[in-house]
Amino acid sequence: MKNKILLLSFILLALYSCIETQNFDQYDDLEIIPTVEASILYVESPERIINESVGQYFYSQDFNFDAFTFDAFADRVLDGSIFFEIDNTTSKEFKPTVEFLDEDGNTIDTIDFPVQPSAPTPLYRRQVPYGPGKQRSIEIIKNTSSIKVSVLIEDNSSVSNLPDPKIIFRSSGKFRVRLK
Template sequence: MKRILQSVLFVMLLVGITACTEELDFNQFDDLEATPTYEAGIFYLEAPEDIINLVSGQSVFSQNFNFDAFSSDIFSDRVIDGVITYVVENTTSKELNITIEFLDENENVTDTEFFSIQPAPTAIIQREITYGDSGESIDIIKTLSTIRVSAENLGNNTSTSNLPEPLITLKSSGKFRVRLK
């Protein structure tokens, strides 16, 4: 009896295994469409008010940052669209103009963002720039090689904010959809 029960269980197991399988389709990869979203910080800058006061003239800061991450083939050939978010906070007594320029590898300006910042107390400025079908050309992102940031002090070099540790802060991040294949 034990042998018959084992035989019946073996046959049922064999039927169950073959009933639950289907032919493998190795062409499924061709049908796969995966577009993950990647998000990362791009830059973070801050300048304390006492440093701004040390600079004579209007130009407080001007710097080029090499940024080839977007122009690498693995990203630029697959990026679909995205958003760059800028956040500016001013707790200084200074009125400032901030300009952010995107440059390609030939140093041609492909995009510019301009911020006119009032002295503290001001609200935090947040701006989102869309690239792709619903915004600016995605080619701006694909060819980005350098980011130029400059700031001008439209105020004076003696005033001081009454807020603790006054400074101007500028940060940005990017969020982009990318095709995997």
């Protein structure tokens, strides 16, 4: 009988020691902030296209980009950066400009890039941060509806000795987004 009481006491003590009060308020304290990364633009122009133009070569194109204004992103984005890469294997210096436009087509941010001709030139990279305490306001990103890329090249006499010379402009974004 003594063994049965001892065994019963041991079982009850074991069950009691494994029970913990549940805290269902933990969800309220939870923060989910992943970093989201995606490509934004890719523009490429071969040297022969540049040389076919008369006088100055000027390229300008608006790209619809509503991803930033999508509510699931715009309401939750905290901060981030846009990364630009420019590869110039032509023999010409060129001046690209990127403009972020709002829904009405108004320019809300402009970024200019000084790109030298190839010699060959290393890949030009630039990071532009957005958010509190950063170089630019995150409101620019939240209100961007389209992106305008403009390129000015002084003349059409590019004669690079590299194989398949071209200008490649690409960009990507990396942003922290609060999911909860």
